[in-house]
Amino acid sequence: MALPKAIEVYRQFYRRIKSFQDIASLLQWDSEVMMPKNGREYRSTxxxxxxxxxxxxxxxTEYKSSIANAKTEINSISSNEKQKWEREIFLVEEELEKAEKLPSDFVAELSQTTNLAHGVWAEAKKNQKFSDFAPMLEKIVELSKKQAELIGYKTEPYDVLLDGYEKGAKASEIDSLFKDLKKELVPIVESAPSFPSPFKNPVAIEKQEKLCKRLPPLLGLSYDTCRLDTSHHPFSTTLGKMDKRITTRYSESDPLSSIFGVLHETxxxxxESGLSMMEEWPSPLTEFCSLGIHESQSRLWENQVGRSRSFxxxxxxxMLSDFELSEQDLxxxxLYRSINSTQRSKIRVEADQITYNLHIILRFEIERDLINxxxxxNDLPGLWNAKVKEYLGLDVKNDAEGVLQDIHWSMGGFGYFPTYTLGNIFSSQLxxxxxxxHANYRSDFKTNGDFSALLNWLREEVHSKGRTLDVNQLIQSATLEEPNSKYLISYLKKKAQEVSNIK
Structure with a gap:
């Protein structure tokens, strides 16, 4: 059915904006995967x-007028479609209201600063020297505070930045949730077993690549629509309807790191592939619901699937064939105990599924106080090291394994970290x-490597909803309960007990 003219004009504006956002994402992907080191300065421009x-x-003015005209035209849409269009226009107007508060030169300055900051951060991390990155980080923090002031807030500046990743979330509410979670996590960490790496010798990167390349299509992500590459920090991005990019990183001494990187980013x-299947693509309704929901999808495949016995x-x-190992070698x-071992690590991306949440709580507490x-x-290294000692009982030896380990602050990603633990909470509940x-799913996983039942369930309950629902509505719709952390706690306790019983 042809759309009313006013709605079609609005959609044309939206699609042009979306297209150029994807072009910017392509340039960013290239800067992490393919671009020569000295190209960063011009690339940031x-x-x-x-x-x-x-x-x-x-x-x-043209885009705002097209939105206003489309809003008027909605009344002529049939009743079964009208609600979706009202939701779409609501989302567009919400984003427009926020964008109008940010001057164009400020947006350009923030973008250029964070792109330049990546190279400074990477060099500082290489040299294990936070003081080399501190001046750039101070500039990013001030720009982030200015962003919060420009948009405006009722409670605290950090809420504005948090809202950019987890719509409607409040730092005070997350703080309360995380404090309760921390109380539950500490005794689990204390009792959970720890096992050494089962790999007696390094595993060549080319052998790891052979296994890692099998994983995306195994889970349902075809190479007709994706690429797997290598980057300093694993990530995924969408460049179009049928163009998904994922990366991982390799360590000969820790081959599990690359595997779980691929599972997570897949x-x-x-x-994103499920969102692209929505009839309305591309539109505000076919964007991801929140980063917490996005993270729930990666953590579900990484943990609930990737750390299961049946997988x-x-x-x-x-693995034995690709790594050229025998059962006696591995x-x-x-292997299974190591995969589910609780090892206190100073590095977030190497953390096990139990202690990982303590890493996130630590970062949330620090960045909230920094923005507020x-x-x-300059307080960050000392404060970071003290919290690592308090929460994990570990001593940080240098800035690279401490405050410089994550890329997020160089990207201006304040408010991003809490979504990781929210993702763990949502993934366990889902x-x-x-x-x-699906009571027999373990047999499908183990016998045939068939994960289609899970993917189809997620397509139906999560992916196909896009942003037609907010976070609470989405979780309620899929699980018949409000979001809560009891399933995460239950999952972690059961996993610790399961591994303890393995002889």
Whole structure:
């Protein structure tokens, strides 16, 4: 059915904006995967120019008029479609209101600063020297505070930045949730067993690549629509309807790191692929619901699937073949215990599924105080090291394994970290509902490497909803309960007990 003219005009504006956002994403992907080191300065200018241009279009009189005309035209839409269009226009107007509060030159400055900051951060991390990155981080913090002031807030500046990743979330509410979660996590960490790596010798990167390349299509992500590459920090991005990019990183001494990197990022891209299947694509309704929901998809495939016995019973013989190892070289029980071991690590991306949440709580507490002006940039190394000692009982030896380990602050990603633990909470709740509906899924995983039942369930309950629902509505719809952390706690306790019982 043809759309009313006013709605079609609005959609044309929106699609042009979306197209150039994807072009900027392509430039960013290239800068992490393919671009030579010395290309970063000019690349940051290119990305800033496109970001500023997109912002200008987003607040232009023509675009605002097209939205207003489309809103008027909605009344002529049939009743069964009217609700979706009302939701779409609501989302567009919400984003427009925020964008109008940010001057074009500010948007360009923030984009260029964060793109330049990546190279400074990477060099500082290489040299294990936070003081080399501190001046750039101070500039990013001040720009982030200015962003919060420009948009405006009722409670605290950090809420504005948090809202950019988890719509409607409040730092005070997350703080309360995390404090309760921390109380539950500490005794689990104390009692959970720890096992050494089962790999007696390094595993060549080319052998790891052979296994890792099998994983995306195994889970349902075809190479007709995705690429797997290598980057300094694993990530995934969407460049178009049928163009999903994922990366991982390799360590000869820790081959599990690359595997779980691929599982995690494939989860993200499976979600994006599901969104691309929505009839309305591309539109505000076909964007991801929140980063917490996005993270739930990656953590579900990484943990609930990737750390399950049934998954490894299927993949184990394939790993032995690809790594050119025997069962004596790599006993199954040793491997499975290691995969689910609780090892206190100073590095977030190497953390096990139990202690990982303590890493996130630590970062949330620090960045919230930083944006709210309670601490300064130069306080970060000492404060970071003290919290690692308090929460994990570990001593940080240098800035690279401490405050410089994550890329997020160089990207201006304040408010991003809490979504990781929210994702863990959502993933456990979602997977519990899937288990109730598909009692025989373990046999499908183990015997055939068939994960289609899970993917189809997620397509129906999560992916196909896009942003037609907010976070609470989405979780309620899929699980028949409000979001809560009891399923995460239950999952972690059961996993610790399961591994303890393995002889």
């Amino acid at each position: 290119q990305i800033a120019d496109i970001t500023q241009m997109v912002h200008d279009w987003s607040v232009s 989860g993200h891209s499976l979600y 490894w019973e299927f993949i184990y013989p394939i 006993p199954f029980n040793d 002006g309670k601490i300064k940039v 997977f519990s509902s899937f288990e109730k509906a």
